[in-house]
Amino acid sequence: MARDGKPTRDKILTETKNLVFCNGFSGTSIDQILDKTGITKGAFFYHFKTKNALAKALIETYAEEDMSHLESALQETESLKETPLKRLLQFVQLFIDMMMTLKEPPSCLYASYSYESNQFDQETMDIVSDSILEWRNTFTELLNKVLVENTPKKDIDVQSLSDQFVVIFEGAFVVSKALNDSDITAKQLQHLKNYLELLFD
Amino acid sequence: MARDGKPTRDKILTETKNLVFCNGFSGTSIDQILDKTGITKGAFFYHFKTKNALAKALIETYAEEDMSHLESALQETESLKETPLKRLLQFVQLFIDMMMTLKEPPSCLYASYSYESNQFDQETMDIVSDSILEWRNTFTELLNKVLVENTPKKDIDVQSLSDQFVVIFEGAFVVSKALNDSDITAKQLQHLKNYLELLFD
DNA sequence: ATTATTAAACAGACTAGACGGTACAAATAT
DNA sequence: ATATTTGTACCGTCTAGTCTGTTTAATAAT
Incomplete structure (x- = not known):
């Protein structure tokens, strides 16, 4: 051809x-x-075909890669599935390790698109929200297994605690970019890990 | 005239x-x-004079308002300055209360500018970083006073814990916009408050 | 093996409209 | 009367997108 x-x-x-x-x-x-x-x-x-077709293809590709990061983190911690808390903490630790290797401030297309959402059609923005909800749901599953065996030290809302993972990522990216400091994300995730340890240990 | x-x-x-x-x-x-x-x-x-002059004036105005929020939160908690932990927690609580009144997802110009930073000159972006550093420094001062009287349950890095306040704001804003859910920010700040309580109580 | 065919992949000049910005007249309030 | 503030027509540049033609490589016929 x-x-x-x-x-x-x-x-x-x-x-x-x-x-x-x-x-x-x-x-x-x-x-x-x-x-x-x-x-x-x-x-x-x-x-x-158009610039906006590129926008959609871009976020599709990005979301696919993102979801495969999620999947591989789940797989890499599967050996710990009998100890849900250990698995949850190891899940977070994997991303701490990943973020520690960065040499420049990271960015996220979900945030970028969300701050100019009028530029994109609904289908494009739906990919953003669906991806974030995938992270929420995955984290919720991990948390629910922890809750079977561990009683939290404080009353917590499982859904918002699940969201905190993505929230810290997104927030750390923004601050990392604003201050031009690539170390911020790993350190922020460490605080989430601390929080989970204090809650459940 | x-x-x-x-x-x-x-x-x-x-x-x-x-x-x-x-x-x-x-x-x-x-x-x-x-x-x-x-x-x-x-x-x-x-x-x-130019569109970019507007950009600079806009972030200046925004930063001024932001700094006055910071100042008034400090003032409103000053009566608790003899009990640093209580003050710190009340400081966070003020913003939880503020975020609970929102009826639509909030946004932040610091994040918006940081995700298209090439559009702005250095002076404009410096206003962003300076403002975020103000939040860091203020929180660090509050934290250091806590540390005189309270021993944290975990080894923590004061600077990154200070950053977590802004990080959670910025991250919650992004997720809030992406999911079109205005309740997220207050809930996320509540987790920060929980973390601080677990660390120091 | 060589050549002709074909469709995918690419090159680049061109266009219509949107964009930031200017010029200058008109209006307003003291 | 006069300086400040606003209205509007206009300009050159940049933008996304089009159009027509050319190159590339796999396939098929010679």
């Missing part, structure tokens, strides 16, 4: 993501993307 | 802030601002 277009498509997605993290989506022009990727308008609009 | 321009200027600032929260700054055009405010281009460019 013809040459393989996947590398081009992937390059567009990768470079656009990096641009969006510091320019926002509206602030990222197609010409900028062409500069960064070295491709041309013809190639771009062959792969994406 | 002539008529008073301050109402016009204030209206521009208020409406722009609301637009930026859902369109981003790049995604907010001057024409949109004119539509929302009902003023004209002549008036706009009389008050702000």
